[in-house]
Amino acid sequence: MSTEDLEALLRVTAPGYVGESPPEVAFGHVDAPVGRLTLAVTGRGVAICSYDDEHAVFERVSRAIGSFIGPDPRRLDPVRRELDAYFAGRLRTFSTPVDLQLVTGFSRTVVRMMLAVPYGQVTTYQEIAQRIGRPQALRAVANALAGNPVCVIVPCHRAVESPGSPGSAYAGGPAAKEHLLRLEGALSSL
Numbered sequence: 001m002s003t004e005d006l007e008a009l010l011r012v013t014a015p016g017y018v019g020e021s022p023p024e025v026a027f028g029h030v031d032a033p034v035g036r037l038t039l040a041v042t043g044r045g046v047a048i049c050s051y052d053d054e055h056a057v058f059e060r061v062s063r064a065i066g067s068f069i070g071p072d073p074r075r076l077d078p079v080r081r082e083l084d085a086y087f088a089g090r091l092r093t094f095s096t097p098v099d100l101q102l103v104t105g106f107s108r109t110v111v112r113m114m115l116a117v118p119y120g121q122v123t124t125y126q127e128i129a130q131r132i133g134r135p136q137a138l139r140a141v142a143n144a145l146a147g148n149p150v151c152v153i154v155p156c157h158r159a160v161e162s163p164g165s166p167g168s169a170y171a172g173g174p175a176a177k178e179h180l181l182r183l184e185g186a187l188s189s190l
Contacts, residue, residue, distance in 0.1 A: 025065055026072035029054060030080045033087050034176040037152065040065070041075040045097030048149045049079070051172040064102055083152065089183065092119035094153045102149045106137075110144035117158040120184045124160055125167075142169045157181060 026041040038057040040048035047065060050057050061069055078096060085091035103111050109132055117123050125141045134140070141159075146169045148156040157180040161167030166187070170177035181187040 022074070023070035023072055024068035025061055025070075026075035027058065027061065027069045028071050028076045028080075030083050032083060032152075034152075034172050034179050037083065039076060039079055040069075041072070041079060042066075042099045042101070044101070045099040046079055046150055046153055047099040047102055049083075049151050049153050050149060051151060051176070060102075079153075086152070087183070092184075096153060098150050098154055100150070100154075103147075106134075106140060107144035107147055110141050111148050111150075111154055111156065114145070114148070114154050114156050114158060117155060119155075120186050122158050122160045122181070122186050124162055126162070128159060142167070145169070146171055152180065155180075158184075158186065 024042070025047070027039070029036050029038050031037075035051055036054075038048060038050045038052060038054045039046065040057060040061045042065060048057055048061065058069065082091055082094050082096050086094070098115075100108055100111060110128060113123075113128055113131060125138045125145075126135070128141045129135050129137045132141075142161075145156040145159050148154055148171065151157070151171050157170055157172075157177045159167075161169075166174065166177055166181060168174045168177075178187060
């Protein structure tokens with residue numbers, strides 16, 4: 001989506017948007033080796049870093065977070081720089097704050113656990129389920145991770161089906177997951 005397209009979409013969906021006013025939600029994208037990632041950043045942090053189509057993400061953000069949405073380099077550029085550094089192999093830990101308001105209940109518990117999995121390491125769905133006291137909830141864990149709205153930054157790609165199998169339930173698809181694990185040097189440890 002070009003800047004002009006985004007401006008046109010904003011005029012229709014957020015009539016109060018004025019290009020010079022800082023939006024409630026900064027919205028944009030970054031092109032990465034794993035594909036285009038759509039970004040939404042609130043005053044609290046990154047609420048979305050998604051492989052999903054920009055229009056779908058825009059609709060979700062406008063329904064769930066706020067309708068005053070627009071480009072805001074002041075909030076988007078730091079996230080883009082960190083993602084660029086991560087993909088270049090120069091960043092191991094994101095300092096950008098995360099806003100998990102789109103994740104609730106069980107899913108929030110699972111997604112938050114991923115923030116503790118260090119760069120270059122993996123955990124299994126079973127280990128996560130055991131840590132949260134729900135050892136039989138493997139499918140629920142996998143679904144929570146697949147629904148993570150802050151991919152890459154909240155490293156759900158570090159959760160694997162089992163030792164030796166990265167699994168295929170990743171929002172960006174199995175090739176993106178393998179790319180991220182390879183980048184971090186974790187693929188060879190499976």
